[in-house]
Amino acid sequence: MTHISLEGELQIIQEIAYDCYNDMNEPLFSNNPSLSLPTPYTISDTKNKFIVVGCDALALFQGHRGDENYTTGCMSICNDNVGSANASCSGIGCCQTSIPSGLQSLGMKVSSFYNHSYITSHCGYALIVQEDQFTYSGNKSITDLLGIEQLPMVVNWGIGDEPCDAAEKKLDYSCKKNSECVNRTITIGSGSSGYFCQCLPGYEGNPYLPDGCQDIDECEANPCNGLNGVCLNTPGNYSCLCSKGYKNNGPNGKCIKDNSSNRLLLIVLSLGIS
Missing domain, CATH: 2.10.25 (Laminin)
Known part of the structure; x- marks a missing residue:
């Protein structure tokens, strides 16, 4: 964990998936990372993107939400070599797609159609990454990713597995003075993903501590x-x-x-x- 927000988010470091070949078009090294989160943590669908980078890359992303399984894919190709990659992530050199809310696990795998035999870059990459922490910039991104193994992503968290109207009646209710309860809008299977607390308008501080939310002058x-x-x-x-x-x-x-x-x-x- 690298950063935590009091309003139900935390930033972690996640490995990227890659598939690389040598100059003889033989498999060199690859990585197929996975992640499993306990309840009530979920992968943020609003802050992260699934991105595939490369000129000969097909990547699969798998996840689960309760008893539901989810699979999607993205293909990134170039006309001939890295120099033909677009500056925008629109399928030539880069492909991206969104993910559904409430996922508690991920698995990524990258493969190649032609063993990268017709391009100068011999690797393909797949990453779940915090959207504002990775900017695709054409052929530069394809070559620069060779030296990167991890990138930040955002995970949602909540308190308990009940909505605010039920949690407020319990002795272990977490929202303290001058704060309010906010329902998480994410569902995990058929249940709720809990709630988090935030200071009322005109107050600031930590809503989970007694007198944590103080009046703003x-x-x-x-x-x-x-x-x-x-x-x-x-x-x-x-x-x-x-x-x-x-x-x-x-x-x-x-x-x-x-x-x-x-x-x-x-x-x-x-x-x-x-």
Whole structure:
């Protein structure tokens, strides 16, 4: 594990799959990594992508969710050599696809149609990777991956196997003061993948610790437009106390010039003249 988020995510390092041949088109080395996660951990479908890189690569991805098995594949080819690879991951040099939510395992395997015999790069690669941690850049990515064995991916986590409405009634409920419960929207088989906690709006900190969510002093950012008003911090919120001649332009808004007295004066004058 390299990073954990309080809102139900953690980053881990996952091996990539590769299939390499020598100059004689003979198998050189390969790797078919796998991963199995215990409940309630699942592979994030929103933060990860299944990507295949190479000019002669066919990769399979397998996973399971409860009693369900899932298999998908992706093929990456080039017209003749690495130099013909596109800069975009659209099938020539690179192929990518999404994965379903709730997967608790993965297995990857890469193979070659022609033993990489007609291209200058003798390897194909497959990776489940955090989407913003890998950018495909044509032939450079194909050659650079030769020296990479691992890349980051994101795993979802939750507390228990019950939704918030059931968890809130139990003595071991984890969300503390000034926090709220959030249901995980992922299902594992026929059951729930639990919940996580987050601080209420206007608070920050660790929602799993007593008094972990502390009030944010919004007035430090001076949201009341300087000399036209005074900011009053309140628990989880703030308000603007406007100076004379100014008014608040809405909930938590800034102080703006109040022209209502001028309008009233004009009305009185008009009536008097009439």
